[in-house]
Amino acid sequence: MIQLRQIIVTTFTRICSRQQQWLLPFFCMALLTVSGSSKLAAQQLQALHGSPFAGSLSTDYNPATILDAPYRWDITLFGVQGKTITNGFRVTNYNLFSNIDSADTKAKPGYFRRYLHGSYSLNLLHAQYRIDHKQAVSFGVNLRNYVHGSSTPFYFNGYFKNSVDFVNQNSKTPYYGGNAQTSSWLEYNFGYARILHENEVGRWQAGVQLRIMNAVSGANSRVNNIVVTPDKNSANDYILSQGNGYYGYSANYDALDSNQSFRTNYRNFLRGTKWGAGIDLGVEYVRYADEYSSNYNPGKMPAEYDWKVAISLLDLGRNSYNYGKYSMGFSGFQDNVQVSRLDSTFSKYHNLRRLNDSLRTIVSGFDSLKGGFTINNPARLLVSIDKSLPNNFYFNAEVQLQFASTRSYSRINTRELTAIVLTPRWETKTWGVYLPVQYTTEGNTWIGMAVKAGPLIVGLHNLAWLFSKSALPNGGGYLALQIHPWGNHEDDNSYPCPRYPR
Template identity: 35%
Template sequence: MRHYYLLVSFLLIKMTGIGQNYTAIQGSSYAGSLGTGHNPASIVNTPYTWDVTPFAFQVRTITDAVTIHNYSLLTPGAKAEYAFTPGNFSRTAHLSSNINLLNARVSLNRQTAIAGGINIRTYLRGKTSPYNFIDTLSGLESFFGINGNRLDLSGDVTGNSWVEVYGSYARTMIDNEKARLNAGVTLKISRGLAASNVRADNIRVEPQATTELSQLVSGQARYAYSINFDYWKNEKSTMQNIRDFLSRTEGGFSMDLGVEYLLKPSGWVAFDDDDTYYDYDWKIGLSLLDLGFNQYRFSPNSRYVSGIRPGISGADLDNKFTNIENVQAFNDSLATVVRTMRRFSGNFTVINPTRLVINADRFITQAFYVNADLSINLYAFMKDRLYARELNLLTVTPRWETRRWGFYLPMQYNAENKFWVGAAVKAGPLLLGIHNFAYVFAKDQLQNGGGYLALVVRPGARNKGPYKDKKDKRMRQYQCP
């Protein structure tokens, strides 16, 4: 049984490798091109004429199915080991990350900005119905046994990755002495790199009437993956494999829409100072993100199955699926178990992690701010379609931030009902952060956390006389001229 479980876990993890989740800088006017993925309107209200992000990386994972022991970011991994979590409960897993390559933003003037770049993104989500599990099971028959020989199982796992090229445009729509309204749009053209889905429903196990064995009595399932996996062959060179893999990708499209409403500070303002022009007391953002899809071509090994042949016990399943070496052999064995088997053909679509984001950023004093971010996944409208899902829900981030330095303390309650406290620091062009402190210190939480790293190149600040220091400027804004 351990081998079956390990195989499934490996497939889940292999699909991930790369979320726009630079949590610390959400709502920050210094986010620059990295802010595009959170709200395209944000690229206007930035006190730089340009910025370039040559490279940025973010990853986040959460699961209760596997625990990594004796390992944290501060301890050596020589004694690290993993264990599948025992107990009777529903298992979940979520992994997301992204790579940003050559992202750039340019202010055409104070009212208009553009941005563009390349992102590589991957999402995986998985959830099962409750079942009992221990790590010493010898096979499916013993697995059925510890569940009382009565099971009603279901599960759904979807993972996909894609590369996207995007362009953003934002401008100021309304500007007066009290407030400013900015709006922006991002259009993204993508290629679906890889995808897979496994879904099982109504897998029922009951005790046999004449023996002590259990039997599989009903169920239906689908398992599918993109065809380019079939063209990765060990006998070919790495470059040839990459060419064959990418040549069988399909296109996709998505877009982001956003607005930001800024309430300006009252009092005296130096209009010739860039930082003063971009100051605010409140900034309220609303964005609709990742409205779109990616396409993939079915592998000919993808199947839909339903119905169970009579008399199939756990021991029979152990015998039929021993020494399975590839998907074709798995299909052949499964055909002897089910009544109906149908092959998928053509293309399938995975909906991007569409969500509505509401963000409020409050200036406190000097260089201190507090940001609150609410992210609402819209997958409830997807019904039975395949979709990716974002982990964000509610995040509150106090921060101290200037042009060159920043310290951040994001606190988040995520969509898996977990509370995390993270941290980040900005030092010149470098941004480094973690999602969960437990990921760093605890020796059994490496599977729950993640972090981010970004290199953002900006122009040097011009000497602006008495207003060049952000701290002094915000203290003086209420003084009389």
């Protein structure tokens, strides 16, 4: 993932070259966040969704499913995952088997809306414990980050000499606009699940998970309805006639000081961040296999299930931030501001203070943003159906319905990037092979793969990262280390475990 970060930084540098810096209000917050956060390689270990062996990681998609685990204890010592989607550029001459020195970046030419989305998280510790047959609890600590950027449609052929050249290429573009937002938070999760009803046919179970969140870092920007008109006094120039926008970031960045030690900056950065709460709700119905139903014994878990369906509401909540001192909003432009002036106005700034000074010279209204802002978590409805097949094979189908759009100008939202996933798998307690086919919210289709070998789980969302030299950065990967300590043997009389195949 370090290589991916280097690639994105290189791309950012090339796209936002000195002649193109006026594009920064559209994209800089999104790209800078990805380049800084992609070392966290996400919340979703997609291949494990529906698996009874997901254990403590199953709270990712439904808090009720911790009751499916065949272990009394299940602990995830470490997990990391990331996913990136963009149509604005691609990395060429490179895959995970290549030397990074051969990598190159190319912007996609054409007239269309451009976007960038990223979802990343670091699972610091997850644990699940079954109290008895009917109850289980879970605990987890995650560091999560979402980043989104989107523009209105415009034309780009891969290169332009200056701002006037860019506008010339976009003579039929009626207006320009874009938005970007990022939200990062540390969360402590506490889950509880219980069987509501059980008979010889199957069982209903429900779960709830409370998220206690510390809003670590946030930023957002909007650029609305930027219109340019031909300059009557110059045949080769244009006038900025209307538009408005703003950019803001969380105030804890103002506490950073290059003259202070890392420890001091770390302490100051986290001081004053806001706390909040979120919640996950889930219900699941498990249909028992016929051979178990004919020998039903209340108080025992089923030997194996035939099928199960899970429905959950996830990530209900939001994070709050205070605006930093250089967060600003603008409206309108001064009279006769030529587009050609943008190249010199924004060619030499190195920080937000200088950016503000530059903007003041061309806009008519300019004010500091006061108070705070909130960014909604990626709330969604998830429906999953899992079918058990002979010889340790299973099939899972999953649909995620996102509640909010990241393109909204009235609210600041984040969202997950998955829409539909079909996952055939072969797995036992120790081994597993998973082949998720994923359809994203932006219309990408990825064929992924994951393997489980004892405590280690590793996978890719998009196998093209291995076999194609033009797939990056679309895709991602995940890794987890999961153990089952403390008397998890099936012959432990204190806890009747199911007889899952080895």
